[in-house]
Amino acid sequence: MFRTTEVEKPVSSFVASELDRHVNAPGRSDLVRQVREKIDKLGIKYIYYQFISVTGRIVGKGIPASHWERAAEKGFQLVYGATANLFIDRHGQYIGYGPEASELIGIPDPETFLQLPWDKRVARVFCTCFRNREEDANGGGHLSSDCRGNLRIHHGEFQKKHKMHLRMGCEPEMMWLKKDELGKPDGGFSKPYCYHIDQFESLRPVSMRVIEYAGQMGLDMIQGDHEDAPGQLELNFAFDDALRTADRLATYRQICAQVAREFNLIACFMTKPFMGVAANGCHTNVSLWSAGDDEVNPLGNEQLPGMPEVFTYRSGGTNHFMPDSRAHPKKPGPIGLHCIGGVIDHLPALTAIGCSTVNSYRRLWDQGFWAPVYADWGYQNRTCGLRVSAPGRFEYRAVDSMVNPYLLASALLMAFDDGLSRKLDPGEPESRNIYEAMKEGKAVKKLPLTLGQALERLDEDEVIKKALPDEMYKVFTHYKGDEWARFNATVTEWDVERYLDCLP
Secondary structure, three states: OOOOOOOOOOOOOOOOOHHHHHHOOOOHHHHHHHHHHHHHHHOOOEEEEEEEOOOOOEEEEEEEHHHHHHHHHHOEEEEHHHHHOOOEOOOOOEOOOOOOOOEEEEEEOHHHOEEOOOOOOEEEEEEEEEOOOOOOOOOOOEOOOOHHHHHHHHHHHHHHHHOOEEEEEEEEEEEEEEEOOOOOEEEEOOOOOOOOHHHHHHOHHHHHHHHHHHHHOOOOEEEEEEOOOOOEEEEEEOOEEHHHHHHHHHHHHHHHHHHHHHHOOEEEOOOOOOOOOOOOEEEEEEEEEEOOEEEEOOOOOOOOOEOHHHHEEEEOOEEOOOOOOOOOOOOOOHHHHHHHHHHHHHHHHHHHHHOOOOOHHHHHHOHHHOOOOEOOEEEOOOOOOEEEEEOOEEEEOOOEOOOOHHHHHHHHHHHHHHHHHHOOOOOOOOOOOHHHHHHOOOOOOEOOOOHHHHHHHHHHOHHHHOOOOOHHHHHHHHHHHHHHHHHHOOOOHHHHHHHOOOOO
């Protein structure tokens, strides 16, 4: 008799990568199928596969809609340097990644699929970026220079730890500028009269086109006004989950750029194109919630020109920033106060993210226009870096229209986490004009007043640096450090006017 021995089956060494898990996430295949139905029903011929660069630009590729299923599974390839706009620094080196680097894999998130209202043959879909599958180190891993993917991860970790989620609303100011015969800016379209309906009316054809497109792209527009700079409008949409709000701000900018093309204007998101008048801010209102319900708001569309998620808003639940004492009906409860404490403690480093350009600091220097240059907080006090703008939320003011909202949301989550973990006390709210309070002897920390100073404060702050993990920090500091160096190495018109005829 022969004895047989069982042959051991080899243990598979395959470990699913983050890319694999993302593509095969429960329910995703059904979403991919639903997008195909939308493509066929809406007559979509072409799709922009887009993600967000370090500066908030929208980058990516276009692919015919007939290839949707393959692209949804395999994604598309693009050089890593696209996360830094594929720009070079002042020494001629590509920012963040050299030409020898691998190519990223962009995987579309089908729930973000949406038809473009100005050309209904075309749709867009946001993507999550991963390392190339063939890389030796962490092949198929999440690409840490993908700021949108980072926000999803950071928010998920915060919710797991604190059992709360971040809701965010923004106030995006921008200016509509005329063009000269060469296509260069030729002043604002309207006069710098804040809240004047006459000036708002002068831009009515523009604002109504923006609002029309916004409603077809999932933005629930709630109010608007003419601000106090030439051609300056602020058109607001409803607040929501942090990632959705960031996506909607990116979409709003795309809408404004398209409307500018249609009216032969310039949609200017530059922070401070004119001195002596208000800058383009982007005050960001934040609150922490638990529970709540997601509801689809069709916004008057007979059939949704995209996936339901694009038109979904979260409402209800428990707002943990609400006051919890009848004795102090305006003062946030402990959770809100600890979060304010975290932001105040990290405000210098946060400034590098909320005020991320050289031009941002023109806004902070022009202090006659309520510039938020001091690390303090108060109720309806616009001279502070933070104010409790209404019961249950506070307004982060050290942020302008050039902000990358994904980076900002991640950074605020880190500041909140630190404030909650250490139970930081922000002190009593300041009711006085901060400038008057300082004259009376109050010691208040000032924000950095140059991009260079802000980058130094960021480099010293290990908490906020966690919002820019690994390669994200490398790309951000390379890009912004080069921007600061270029500015310092440039002779400006001011230099010539000041020094050309100074001696003998």
